[in-house]
Amino acid sequence: MVAHLNRKRRDPVRTRRKVKTLKINGLDVSGTDEQTILEVARENDISIPTLCTLEGLSNIGACRICLVEVEGARRLLPACATLIDEGMVVKTKTPRVVEYRRKLVELLFAEKNHYCAVCVSNGHCELQQLAEDLGVDHIRYPYVYPELNVDATHAELGVDHNRCVLCQRCVRVCDELEGAHTWDMMDRGENTRVVTDMHQNWGESKTCTECGKCVQVCPTGALFKKGSAVGELEKETEFLPYLKVMREEQ
Amino acid sequence: MEKVKIGTIWLDACSGCHMSMLDMDERLLELSERIEMVYGPLVDYKTIPENVDVFLVSGSVSTDKEMDYVKKIRENTKIVASFGDCAVTGNLPSMRNPVGTRDILQEVYSQEGNPCSQLPGMSEDTPLPRLLKRARPVHEVIEVDQFIQGCPPHADLIHLIVSELLEGRTPRRGIRTMFG
Numbered sequence: 001m002v003a004h005l006n007r008k009r010r011d012p013v014r015t016r017r018k019v020k021t022l023k024i025n026g027l028d029v030s031g032t033d034e035q036t037i038l039e040v041a042r043e044n045d046i047s048i049p050t051l052c053t054l055e056g057l058s059n060i061g062a063c064r065i066c067l068v069e070v071e072g073a074r075r076l077l078p079a080c081a082t083l084i085d086e087g088m089v090v091k092t093k094t095p096r097v098v099e100y101r102r103k104l105v106e107l108l109f110a111e112k113n114h115y116c117a118v119c120v121s122n123g124h125c126e127l128q129q130l131a132e133d134l135g136v137d138h139i140r141y142p143y144v145y146p147e148l149n150v151d152a153t154h155a156e157l158g159v160d161h162n163r164c165v166l167c168q169r170c171v172r173v174c175d176e177l178e179g180a181h182t183w184d185m186m187d188r189g190e191n192t193r194v195v196t197d198m199h200q201n202w203g204e205s206k207t208c209t210e211c212g213k214c215v216q217v218c219p220t221g222a223l224f225k226k227g228s229a230v231g232e233l234e235k236e237t238e239f240l241p242y243l244k245v246m247r248e249e250q
Numbered sequence: 251m252e253k254v255k256i257g258t259i260w261l262d263a264c265s266g267c268h269m270s271m272l273d274m275d276e277r278l279l280e281l282s283e284r285i286e287m288v289y290g291p292l293v294d295y296k297t298i299p300e301n302v303d304v305f306l307v308s309g310s311v312s313t314d315k316e317m318d319y320v321k322k323i324r325e326n327t328k329i330v331a332s333f334g335d336c337a338v339t340g341n342l343p344s345m346r347n348p349v350g351t352r353d354i355l356q357e358v359y360s361q362e363g364n365p366c367s368q369l370p371g372m373s374e375d376t377p378l379p380r381l382l383k384r385a386r387p388v389h390e391v392i393e394v395d396q397f398i399q400g401c402p403p404h405a406d407l408i409h410l411i412v413s414e415l416l417e418g419r420t421p422r423r424g425i426r427t428m429f430g
Binding site: 109113114115116117118119122123125128129131132135137138139142143145146147148 | 332335338339340341342344345347348349384387389390394397399401422426427428429430
């Protein structure tokens with residue numbers, strides 16, 4: 001579905017980028033034909049909330065938080081995984097879009113066991129922040145309370161599936177930047193989990209290089225450094241775009 | 251001016267929300283001129299009073315007794331506020347939910363692996379409140395008019411929202427609040 005987004009860099013001499021113009025929230029904006037709605041919006045200081053997307057990683061539209069209305073499209077489209085087009089009319093803040101985003105965040109809280117008050121990421125969590133930004137003051141859906149485990153077999157790092165929102169940032173950074181592909185997904189629907197190797201203990205992984213990038217990109221406290229107490233875990237993701245450029249130039 | 255009747259209660263919670271309420275410090279004096287405390291941990295009423303204007307409910311609903319309390323509170327109150335994360339989300343009391351009531355009690359009360367024959371609040375004739383199958387956020391049990399997030403909610407937030415509630419307003423939007 002999103003194969004067209006994982007584009008290679010074009011040869012600047014042989015191919016010319018085409019400029020496309022469009023409207024976002026009534027504002028005339030433009031970008032090149034390889035840019036997404038999200039990229040163009042950000043260039044023009046139009047904020048669209050996101051969760052799974054991260055600069056330096058490919059865009060997969062996993063979380064749907066960045067859904068926007070595009071005139072002529074019956075469905076809402078993920079801004080991070082939709083390329084701009086000539087004459088497109090995009091709306092990022094309609095009541096329909098805002099309500100969908102709220103519902104999505106509430107469902108994320110309802111389907112796993114998030115206890116912000118005692119989480120290592122309390123105060124630095126992207127899910128918690130998103131809930132605040134969207135005005136989620138309670139969860140309207142019944143909580144599922146699934147019984148989920150914690151893999152603490154790795155010497156320094158751990159994964160708590162209770163806090164995982166399945167954004168797949170860990171999967172992408174491990175594959176695309178570290179080149180190890182230790183992380184992947186298993187099962188489907190409500191049983192979907194991130195796994196290390198072939199669903200083996202992280203501590204016994206043969207492929208993990210112990211670089212810790214997955215922990216840094218994880219938006220919640222699902223991936224954590226052992227020994228962090230409540231609210232102590234702050235994550236750094238600024239290195240990603242630089243690393244990506246350096247890897248590409250090698 | 252007639253004073254606004256206000257009640258507070260803590261259900262399955264740690265009392266931290268009430269401690270944070272005390273952190274309003276001298277602002278409590280201003281508030282005290284406008285309110286009449288009709289129920290709360292420091293008020294010696296045994297039953298939920300009638301015709302309450304604002305009720306702050308902290309803690310999750312975890313026992314049959316707490317269930318009776320909140321239903322009575324809803325009946326007798328104009329504006330009910332979920333006060334703090336345990337009331338709003340279930341928070342720490344709900345950590346037992348994935349495990350199950352009997353299993354968690356057994357885990358807590360068993361000694362060195364020996365199963366405990368008497369688990370508190372599990373038998374039919376117990377005088378103790380009986381644990382519900384799940385610790386639940388208040389809004390799953392009764393209708394809630396206002397949510398005050400935080401573990402505990404900051405004193406400034408409590409003051410802001412209580413001031414609004416005293417005016418009869420429920421500021422559901424426009425005030426930035428956060429879980430945790």
